[in-house]
Amino acid sequence: MERRPVLVVMLTYNDHTVKDAYEIFDRCKDSKAEYWGFKEEPLPIDEMKKLFDHMHACGKKTALEVVAYTEKECIQGAKMAVECGCDLLMGTVFFDSVNDYCKQNNMRYCPFVGELKDRPTVMSGDVEKMISDAKYYISKGAYGIDLLGYRYTGDAAKLIEKFISNVDAPVCVAGSINSYERLDEIKRIKPWSFTIGSGFFDKCFGDDFCEQINTVCDYMEK
Numbered sequence: 001m002e003r004r005p006v007l008v009v010m011l012t013y014n015d016h017t018v019k020d021a022y023e024i025f026d027r028c029k030d031s032k033a034e035y036w037g038f039k040e041e042p043l044p045i046d047e048m049k050k051l052f053d054h055m056h057a058c059g060k061k062t063a064l065e066v067v068a069y070t071e072k073e074c075i076q077g078a079k080m081a082v083e084c085g086c087d088l089l090m091g092t093v094f095f096d097s098v099n100d101y102c103k104q105n106n107m108r109y110c111p112f113v114g115e116l117k118d119r120p121t122v123m124s125g126d127v128e129k130m131i132s133d134a135k136y137y138i139s140k141g142a143y144g145i146d147l148l149g150y151r152y153t154g155d156a157a158k159l160i161e162k163f164i165s166n167v168d169a170p171v172c173v174a175g176s177i178n179s180y181e182r183l184d185e186i187k188r189i190k191p192w193s194f195t196i197g198s199g200f201f202d203k204c205f206g207d208d209f210c211e212q213i214n215t216v217c218d219y220m221e222k
Helices: 021-030 044-057 070-082 096-102 125-138 156-166 180-189 211-221
Strands: 004-009 033-041 060-064 089-090 108-110 115-117 122-124 146-149 172-174 192-196
Touching: 021 044, 021 211, 033 044, 044 070, 060 070, 070 089, 070 096, 096 108, 096 146, 125 146, 125 156, 146 156, 146 180, 156 172, 156 180, 180 211
Parallel strands: 004 033, 004 192, 033 060, 060 089, 089 108, 146 172, 172 192
Antiparallel strands: 115 122
16 A cells, blocks of 8 residues: 555644644544644643643544754653653754653654754755764664754755655654645655644634644545
8 A cells, every 4th residue: 555644733833832732632633633743832741741641542643842952952852752651752953862761761753853943943954964864863763853844944845855765764744834735745755744733723724623634634645
């Protein structure tokens, strides 16, 4: 069977978790999306744990995406992911300390690549170096890579295609997927997964949040 990219629904807007994330998930828990996640800010940890527990109880797989660039912040994010019991830590700059912590706690880890700044994140950098770094992170035990493809300051589609064809590991194309044109690119390039958060809140694929999820899932199956 041909591999289809997996949608990860992010309950986030502009790289921050929305305040009513629990209510939105509960309303959409019967939609077709299997993977759900959100960011490390600004919900209190108790609310994060409650939401992840609810997602797991509904049979969903979960991800915490951490937008952090210093080692201290990245370690804090990894500890939050473990405390919340989520299935996947996405984001953070790669540090051996974070990678080792994830391995010690059986946490799948998909770090960022590239040169990163700001929030929402902007990514720049040399594509060949990103590929080289990704291969190194995978060799050190990372599960996959969180690629902020459409946040790239250069040719995003070219970056994503070259990266996917050269990195033999799960790659999630995260951020700024907000059009059918970009969905078509994802379908063609076939990464392991992709995220949509702000695109759903901006109603890029319809008027209702839950219906948009099913619309995108169905579209990716065509």
